Amino acid sequence: MPLHQSDSIILKTYPLGEADRIVAFFSRDHGKVRGVANGARRMKNRFGASLEPLAHSRIQFFEKENRDLVRIQSADLLDSPMKLFQDYDRAVCAGRIVELVDRFLPEREPQDAVFRLVRMTVTALKQGCPIQFAACYFEVWMLRLAGVFPDLFVCSTCARRLQLEDERFLAPGLQAVVCGKCDHRNASGILAEVVALVQRILKSQLNGDGGGADRAVRNLHELNEYWIRHYSER
Ligand SMILES: [Zn+2]
Numbered sequence: 001m002p003l004h005q006s007d008s009i010i011l012k013t014y015p016l017g018e019a020d021r022i023v024a025f026f027s028r029d030h031g032k033v034r035g036v037a038n039g040a041r042r043m044k045n046r047f048g049a050s051l052e053p054l055a056h057s058r059i060q061f062f063e064k065e066n067r068d069l070v071r072i073q074s075a076d077l078l079d080s081p082m083k084l085f086q087d088y089d090r091a092v093c094a095g096r097i098v099e100l101v102d103r104f105l106p107e108r109e110p111q112d113a114v115f116r117l118v119r120m121t122v123t124a125l126k127q128g129c130p131i132q133f134a135a136c137y138f139e140v141w142m143l144r145l146a147g148v149f150p151d152l153f154v155c156s157t158c159a160r161r162l163q164l165e166d167e168r169f170l171a172p173g174l175q176a177v178v179c180g181k182c183d184h185r186n187a188s189g190i191l192a193e194v195v196a197l198v199q200r201i202l203k204s205q206l207n208g209d210g211g212g213a214d215r216a217v218r219n220l221h222e223l224n225e226y227w228i229r230h231y232s233e234r
Contacts (some may be wrong), residue, residue: 008059031109035070054081127208137222157181
Protein backbone atom coordinates (compact mmCIF):
# COMPACT_ATOMS: atom_id res chain seq x y z
CA MET A 1 0.00 0.00 0.00
CA PRO A 2 2.03 3.02 -1.20
CA LEU A 3 1.50 6.29 0.69
CA HIS A 4 1.04 9.43 -1.42
CA GLN A 5 1.09 13.04 -0.39
CA SER A 6 -0.29 15.81 -2.55
CA ASP A 7 -1.64 19.34 -2.27
CA SER A 8 -5.33 19.04 -3.02
CA ILE A 9 -8.56 20.95 -3.37
CA ILE A 10 -11.52 19.34 -1.65
CA LEU A 11 -14.52 18.98 -3.97
CA LYS A 12 -17.33 17.16 -2.17
CA THR A 13 -17.87 14.93 0.81
CA TYR A 14 -20.58 12.38 1.54
CA PRO A 15 -21.42 10.67 4.83
CA LEU A 16 -20.42 7.02 5.05
CA GLY A 17 -21.97 5.08 7.92
CA GLU A 18 -21.98 6.61 11.38
CA ALA A 19 -18.45 7.90 11.56
CA ASP A 20 -16.77 8.14 8.17
CA ARG A 21 -16.85 10.31 5.09
CA ILE A 22 -16.23 9.74 1.43
CA VAL A 23 -14.20 12.67 0.09
CA ALA A 24 -13.80 13.63 -3.57
CA PHE A 25 -10.65 15.71 -3.90
CA PHE A 26 -8.64 17.20 -6.75
CA SER A 27 -5.05 16.35 -6.07
CA ARG A 28 -2.35 18.32 -7.83
CA ASP A 29 -0.27 15.23 -8.59
CA HIS A 30 -2.93 12.57 -9.08
CA GLY A 31 -5.97 14.40 -10.42
CA LYS A 32 -9.46 13.72 -9.13
CA VAL A 33 -9.47 11.01 -6.47
CA ARG A 34 -12.11 9.62 -4.13
CA GLY A 35 -11.26 8.30 -0.72
CA VAL A 36 -12.53 7.40 2.71
CA ALA A 37 -11.71 9.52 5.75
CA ASN A 38 -12.24 7.30 8.76
CA GLY A 39 -13.81 9.04 11.74
CA ALA A 40 -14.38 12.30 9.85
CA ARG A 41 -18.03 12.48 10.95
CA ARG A 42 -17.21 12.33 14.65
CA MET A 43 -17.54 15.58 16.58
CA LYS A 44 -13.89 15.57 17.47
CA ASN A 45 -11.82 14.28 14.60
CA ARG A 46 -8.31 14.72 13.35
CA PHE A 47 -9.35 16.32 10.07
CA GLY A 48 -10.83 19.56 11.48
CA ALA A 49 -11.80 21.94 8.65
CA SER A 50 -9.37 20.40 6.16
CA LEU A 51 -12.10 18.44 4.35
CA GLU A 52 -14.53 21.31 3.73
CA PRO A 53 -15.42 21.94 0.05
CA LEU A 54 -12.78 24.12 -1.68
CA ALA A 55 -10.33 23.81 1.22
CA HIS A 56 -6.75 23.69 0.00
CA SER A 57 -5.25 20.84 2.01
CA ARG A 58 -2.21 18.60 1.93
CA ILE A 59 -3.57 15.10 1.84
CA GLN A 60 -1.77 11.86 2.60
CA PHE A 61 -3.49 8.79 1.29
CA PHE A 62 -2.97 5.09 0.72
CA GLU A 63 -3.90 3.36 -2.49
CA LYS A 64 -5.64 0.08 -1.91
CA GLU A 65 -5.17 -2.66 -4.45
CA ASN A 66 -8.17 -3.19 -6.69
CA ARG A 67 -10.18 -0.52 -4.92
CA ASP A 68 -11.42 2.72 -6.43
CA LEU A 69 -11.45 4.46 -3.08
CA VAL A 70 -8.17 5.41 -1.41
CA ARG A 71 -7.79 5.70 2.35
CA ILE A 72 -7.16 9.23 3.58
CA GLN A 73 -4.52 9.09 6.26
CA SER A 74 -4.25 12.78 7.10
CA ALA A 75 -5.23 16.20 5.79
CA ASP A 76 -3.54 19.45 6.76
CA LEU A 77 -5.34 22.67 5.97
CA LEU A 78 -3.17 25.06 3.91
CA ASP A 79 -5.84 27.62 3.05
CA SER A 80 -9.39 27.84 4.31
CA PRO A 81 -12.27 28.75 1.99
CA MET A 82 -14.45 29.80 4.96
CA LYS A 83 -14.55 33.44 3.91
CA LEU A 84 -16.25 32.45 0.64
CA PHE A 85 -19.11 30.81 2.45
CA GLN A 86 -19.94 33.83 4.60
CA ASP A 87 -22.07 35.49 1.97
CA TYR A 88 -24.64 33.87 -0.24
CA ASP A 89 -23.45 35.01 -3.69
CA ARG A 90 -19.85 34.01 -3.09
CA ALA A 91 -21.01 30.65 -1.71
CA VAL A 92 -23.09 30.03 -4.86
CA CYS A 93 -20.08 30.87 -7.03
CA ALA A 94 -17.86 28.58 -4.93
CA GLY A 95 -20.39 25.77 -5.34
CA ARG A 96 -20.36 26.26 -9.09
CA ILE A 97 -16.56 26.02 -9.23
CA VAL A 98 -16.74 22.69 -7.40
CA GLU A 99 -19.49 21.49 -9.72
CA LEU A 100 -17.62 22.39 -12.91
CA VAL A 101 -14.30 20.92 -11.78
CA ASP A 102 -16.10 17.73 -10.81
CA ARG A 103 -17.90 17.62 -14.16
CA PHE A 104 -15.00 18.46 -16.49
CA LEU A 105 -12.15 16.57 -14.87
CA PRO A 106 -11.65 12.91 -15.62
CA GLU A 107 -10.65 10.70 -12.67
CA ARG A 108 -6.97 10.31 -11.88
CA GLU A 109 -5.59 12.71 -14.45
CA PRO A 110 -3.38 15.50 -13.09
CA GLN A 111 -4.29 18.88 -14.60
CA ASP A 112 -1.96 21.47 -13.20
CA ALA A 113 -3.46 24.34 -15.19
CA VAL A 114 -6.92 23.61 -13.78
CA PHE A 115 -5.47 23.33 -10.29
CA ARG A 116 -3.87 26.78 -10.63
CA LEU A 117 -7.09 28.18 -12.10
CA VAL A 118 -9.14 27.03 -9.11
CA ARG A 119 -6.62 28.42 -6.64
CA MET A 120 -6.43 31.74 -8.47
CA THR A 121 -10.23 32.07 -8.60
CA VAL A 122 -10.70 31.23 -4.93
CA THR A 123 -8.00 33.72 -3.93
CA ALA A 124 -9.48 36.48 -6.12
CA LEU A 125 -12.96 35.88 -4.67
CA LYS A 126 -11.57 36.11 -1.15
CA GLN A 127 -9.89 39.40 -2.09
CA GLY A 128 -13.20 40.86 -3.23
CA CYS A 129 -13.11 40.33 -7.01
CA PRO A 130 -16.60 40.99 -8.49
CA ILE A 131 -18.36 37.65 -8.34
CA GLN A 132 -19.90 37.56 -11.83
CA PHE A 133 -16.59 38.43 -13.43
CA ALA A 134 -14.74 35.77 -11.42
CA ALA A 135 -17.36 33.20 -12.43
CA CYS A 136 -17.05 34.20 -16.09
CA TYR A 137 -13.26 34.08 -15.95
CA PHE A 138 -13.34 30.63 -14.39
CA GLU A 139 -15.87 29.31 -16.92
CA VAL A 140 -13.94 30.58 -19.96
CA TRP A 141 -10.71 29.01 -18.79
CA MET A 142 -12.32 25.76 -17.64
CA LEU A 143 -14.03 25.42 -21.04
CA ARG A 144 -10.84 26.32 -22.85
CA LEU A 145 -8.72 23.84 -20.90
CA ALA A 146 -11.35 21.18 -21.63
CA GLY A 147 -11.02 22.02 -25.34
CA VAL A 148 -14.61 23.27 -25.59
CA PHE A 149 -14.24 27.05 -25.85
CA PRO A 150 -14.39 28.08 -29.54
CA ASP A 151 -11.58 30.16 -30.99
CA LEU A 152 -13.12 33.60 -31.51
CA PHE A 153 -10.08 34.89 -33.34
CA VAL A 154 -10.00 32.61 -36.40
CA CYS A 155 -12.72 32.31 -39.05
CA SER A 156 -13.71 28.64 -39.29
CA THR A 157 -14.54 29.02 -43.01
CA CYS A 158 -11.63 30.96 -44.53
CA ALA A 159 -9.14 30.44 -41.64
CA ARG A 160 -8.44 34.17 -41.59
CA ARG A 161 -6.99 35.52 -38.33
CA LEU A 162 -9.46 37.99 -36.84
CA GLN A 163 -8.59 41.20 -35.07
CA LEU A 164 -10.62 42.53 -32.19
CA GLU A 165 -12.44 45.04 -34.40
CA ASP A 166 -13.27 42.58 -37.22
CA GLU A 167 -16.88 41.58 -37.68
CA ARG A 168 -17.64 37.99 -36.67
CA PHE A 169 -20.59 35.68 -36.09
CA LEU A 170 -21.20 32.41 -34.28
CA ALA A 171 -21.94 29.59 -36.71
CA PRO A 172 -25.11 27.51 -36.09
CA GLY A 173 -24.45 25.34 -33.02
CA LEU A 174 -22.29 28.17 -31.61
CA GLN A 175 -19.15 26.04 -31.77
CA ALA A 176 -17.21 28.13 -34.31
CA VAL A 177 -16.79 31.64 -35.60
CA VAL A 178 -17.46 32.91 -39.14
CA CYS A 179 -16.10 36.23 -40.36
CA GLY A 180 -18.16 38.98 -42.01
CA LYS A 181 -16.74 38.15 -45.45
CA CYS A 182 -17.81 34.50 -45.38
CA ASP A 183 -21.38 33.22 -45.63
CA HIS A 184 -22.98 33.94 -42.27
CA ARG A 185 -26.65 33.86 -43.23
CA ASN A 186 -27.65 31.41 -40.48
CA ALA A 187 -25.09 32.57 -37.95
CA SER A 188 -25.79 34.55 -34.77
CA GLY A 189 -24.24 37.85 -33.88
CA ILE A 190 -21.75 38.21 -31.07
CA LEU A 191 -21.24 41.51 -29.27
CA ALA A 192 -17.88 43.19 -29.89
CA GLU A 193 -17.61 43.84 -26.16
CA VAL A 194 -17.95 40.10 -25.47
CA VAL A 195 -15.04 39.38 -27.82
CA ALA A 196 -13.00 42.08 -26.06
CA LEU A 197 -13.87 40.57 -22.68
CA VAL A 198 -12.79 37.10 -23.82
CA GLN A 199 -9.51 38.50 -25.10
CA ARG A 200 -8.89 40.21 -21.78
CA ILE A 201 -9.70 37.04 -19.83
CA LEU A 202 -7.35 34.97 -21.99
CA LYS A 203 -4.51 37.46 -21.58
CA SER A 204 -4.69 38.41 -17.93
CA GLN A 205 -4.56 36.89 -14.47
CA LEU A 206 -7.55 37.13 -12.19
CA ASN A 207 -7.03 39.25 -9.11
CA GLY A 208 -8.98 41.05 -6.43
CA ASP A 209 -10.06 44.01 -8.54
CA GLY A 210 -10.97 42.40 -11.86
CA GLY A 211 -14.21 43.35 -13.55
CA GLY A 212 -15.91 44.15 -16.82
CA ALA A 213 -18.93 45.84 -18.36
CA ASP A 214 -22.02 44.24 -16.89
CA ARG A 215 -23.66 43.56 -20.23
CA ALA A 216 -20.60 41.79 -21.66
CA VAL A 217 -20.14 39.70 -18.50
CA ARG A 218 -23.82 38.68 -18.49
CA ASN A 219 -23.77 37.86 -22.17
CA LEU A 220 -20.58 35.82 -21.97
CA HIS A 221 -21.90 33.97 -18.94
CA GLU A 222 -24.97 32.94 -20.98
CA LEU A 223 -22.75 31.66 -23.79
CA ASN A 224 -20.62 29.76 -21.27
CA GLU A 225 -23.79 28.18 -19.88
CA TYR A 226 -24.67 27.03 -23.38
CA TRP A 227 -21.23 25.49 -23.96
CA ILE A 228 -21.23 23.83 -20.53
CA ARG A 229 -24.64 22.29 -21.19
CA HIS A 230 -23.64 21.21 -24.67
CA TYR A 231 -20.50 19.56 -23.26
CA SER A 232 -22.48 17.71 -20.61
CA GLU A 233 -25.00 16.37 -23.10
CA ARG A 234 -22.64 15.13 -25.77
ZN1 LIG B 1 -14.03 33.97 -43.18
